[in-house]
Amino acid sequence: MAPFDLSSPMSRSFHARAILGPKLHDQLPNLKVLIVGAGGIGCELLKNVVLAGFGQITLLDLDTIDLSNLNRQFLFRKKDVKQSKAIVAARTASAFNPNVQIKPIHGDVKDPQFDLAWFKGFDVVLNALDNLDARRHVNKMCMAGNIPLVESGTAGYLGQVQPLLKDRTECFDCIPKPTPKNFPVCTIRSTPTQPIHCIVWAKSYLMPQLFGEDEDSTSELDEAEKQGENAQEVANLRREAQAFKSVRAALRSKDKDTSSSAAKMAFQKVFYHDILNLLSMEDMWRFRDKPVPLDFNLIQSDQFILRGQVTSAIDISADSIPRPANEVRGLDGRPNGSPVGSNGSGPSSSTKSGHGLKDQRSLTLRDNLALFALGTERLAARLTTGKEETILFDKDDDDTLDFVTAAANLRSAAYGIPGKSRWEVKEMAGNIIPAIATTNAIISGLIVLQALHLLREAFDSLRNVHAQFKPSAPLSAVKLSLPNPRCGVCRDAYAFLQCDPSRVTLAEVLEDFDDNLHRTLESLNVTKGKFLSIADEDGELEVITLPSARYRESNHPIDGPPMILPDPLPEPGQRVKSITPRPSTPPSMLPRIQKRPAPDGMDEAQPAKRARIAASSNSSPRTSRRLEEDGLILIDGDESVDEDIVVID
Ligand SMILES: Nc1ncnc2c1ncn2[C@@H]1O[C@H](COP(=O)(O)OP(=O)(O)OP(=O)(O)O)[C@@H](O)[C@H]1O
């Protein structure tokens, strides 16, 4: 029998056909599937989708291949490093099945070109993403377009697959998510007690202050003051922030003498003067151990004495740092992998790029000083050569990792907190949970299963599936729940609004609104790919959300009417007032698939009677948060448009 005879056991699709049944199997070559993300899950998933027989696959990823991806992203080889993930993955996987077409796109799924009309071109969307923002965006697009979506995520041994379909299941945004753990400003900025506090300080405060955009931290400190943090301390932090200006200038100076002393200047500011300054606030140290200002020259010449020990004897890995008697603080409960026993021979071996044991050695105080100077110089050189205007922490950027490691360890030393190896800092600062290829493979198989249920409309078979660290029950499958009636994403009615946003005014869209609403949609930021949400006066009806799109230029004359309203206009349903949703999924343990809180009803605590319109780019977390937390924002007269949400009274 010829191999292309589908009934032949020799045929490549014989088994798939037997499992899926001829009806579904015959559909697959014509189905259009979008895979978003070509990372750990995405590579496995693409392979599965190709082998299952899907014929038209679009693969989208914004990133390029990193060396550290190769251990699990098996469609990539070393020669592919720095190339587009989507393009390389598509090329590799095409060879698995000559009958499929894989279209790679190197781009951000949030780009406006991928608007609702584009999404509507797919029969099913499979997410293989690693961040909430992009997940929410795809969720909203799929809800707006009524496109079946399978969401997924893994974290170490844990994994989750969630099929989503408008009106049938919860959407990704139906269920509240636990608030992420964060630290009070003053703990990070003045009174750290754990290695993680120093790492967060180095990564999220010092690094942006020196190498990030020149922005003041006033609002952060205002907020801290509002939260009731010590006013004197906050005032001190304001002064400290002010003093960064000259260090920033030196780091960017083209003058050789200034730039060569910039690292030392930065050191002296943050590890000497700022600490002295803090010590002058005596009240602060009544019940705490005082930090010790660090002396650049003395550390460099091995003469610095820290809590009774000279520099060369100080190995600042966990527990080896001299600390006040009877003190048990400082350990963060994590196992410390740093082998003790560095000889203070400078940072040369530990600053080399790459991974492995070198990264795991502990560093002496002098090592850290040298690493700090080196990291700072390298980063400053990147700024002065004009290659980059700002540099932010990236765990895969060796210069930033060196800088953060050294800065965190120096601060730890000053505060009597154990230090961490470069490896540990990478793990902690990058919030890395080691990715496990097997989990990705299991989850990717489950994604395809759920996608097939969605495609053959076997809704009773749909399940939320969790891979869990439980040998007796490695997988748990939970039936799906109905949408949260108060969800601000999937309970909205959506209708397609074709228009020229530079010409259409809100008043034209909503005839019965006040006549001061003659702003164009464009000026309200409702452009292609954005959404216009309309809520009724009393909040009794569901919100109507209009995803806006430009005309197809070819078929619409420039002087034609500036918009074509959808016909028929959608009917908003009655808004349901019950509050508690019943989650179908247990609160997820996966940080990658956490959910945002369900939006608070717009029908509560609103000022009397008014109609509201929210124009929003559908995706930014800020948008969602603002919509949820603030309800809808009012704008009257000339009030400027706040980023991407506007609400009109
Ligand atoms: N907005 C987006 N548009 C397109 N692709 C995205 C977007 N956000 C994330 N991705 C892609 O999703 C993929 C997620 O894969 P994964 O979690 O394996 O991440 P990774 O960056 O490859 O690995 P790691 O984070 O573990 O180093 C990445 O390839 C990433 O580029």
Ligand SMILES: [Zn+2]
């Ligand atoms: Zn929802």
